[in-house]
Amino acid sequence: AQTVTQSQPEMSVQEAETVTLSCTYDTSESNYYLFWYKQPPSRQMILVIRQEAYKQQNATENRFSVNFQKAAKSFSLKISDSQLGDTAMYFCAFILTGANNLFFGTGTRLTVIP
Amino acid sequence: NAGVTQTPKFRILKIGQSMTLQCTQDMNHNYMYWYRQDPGMGLKLIYYSVGAGITDKGEVPNGYNVSRSTTEDFPLRLELAAPSQTSVYFCASSDFSGTRGGELFFGEGSRLTVL
Numbered sequence: 001a002q003t004v005t006q007s008q009p010e011m012s013v014q015e016a017e018t019v020t021l022s023c024t025y026d027t028s029e030s031n032y033y034l035f036w037y038k039q040p041p042s043r044q045m046i047l048v049i050r051q052e053a054y055k056q057q058n059a060t061e062n063r064f065s066v067n068f069q070k071a072a073k074s075f076s077l078k079i080s081d082s083q084l085g086d087t088a089m090y091f092c093a094f095i096l097t098g099a100n101n102l103f104f105g106t107g108t109r110l111t112v113i114p
Numbered sequence: 115n116a117g118v119t120q121t122p123k124f125r126i127l128k129i130g131q132s133m134t135l136q137c138t139q140d141m142n143h144n145y146m147y148w149y150r151q152d153p154g155m156g157l158k159l160i161y162y163s164v165g166a167g168i169t170d171k172g173e174v175p176n177g178y179n180v181s182r183s184t185t186e187d188f189p190l191r192l193e194l195a196a197p198s199q200t201s202v203y204f205c206a207s208s209d210f211s212g213t214r215g216g217e218l219f220f221g222e223g224s225r226l227t228v229l
Binding site: 004009033035037042043044045046047050052091093095097100101102103104105106107 | 145147149154155156157158159162164170172173202204206215217218220221222223
């Protein structure tokens, strides 16, 4: 069975600082995709960043980057220059290549403090 | 584009009542999904569809039914509502599934309370 674990239920960061959210996953497969989704207080979830498991290079999207460690099954999200609009729940998610079920972690609630 | 639209946003049901959560998308996506989100938990897949006329169960399908008569619409029906179905329900759609790691586009959610 595939599982996704986010061990930090809540985190906070000062505006303009950097924060890292942790995510680990468990699978015996080698081909999959990993995602970070953001759920702002308005509740509509949006994609932050995506990583293909076959790519060694870490994905980046502007202020968001990941540290993908395939052997360790770790997929952390780094947010640089944190902004008030980054306040949200962040979910790590995983899908096997060819599958239809996206597995989500339990989420990390991030608060950016002015 | 409206994206993924869910209705209603809020609903209170009595035990044993039935209702349908509506979901429609205007992106011509083949893949559609229903998830539920319980407090302190991640999202769990209820049902999904890979195209009109094709549906399949996810992790937690008991107590629910779906249909997909058109590409745009994917309603979720709750039969004989139970308190365990109190949750926030999210509909989502995608161009691709795990085959190409497609991004999911989510609706705003429907908060259902069963008393």
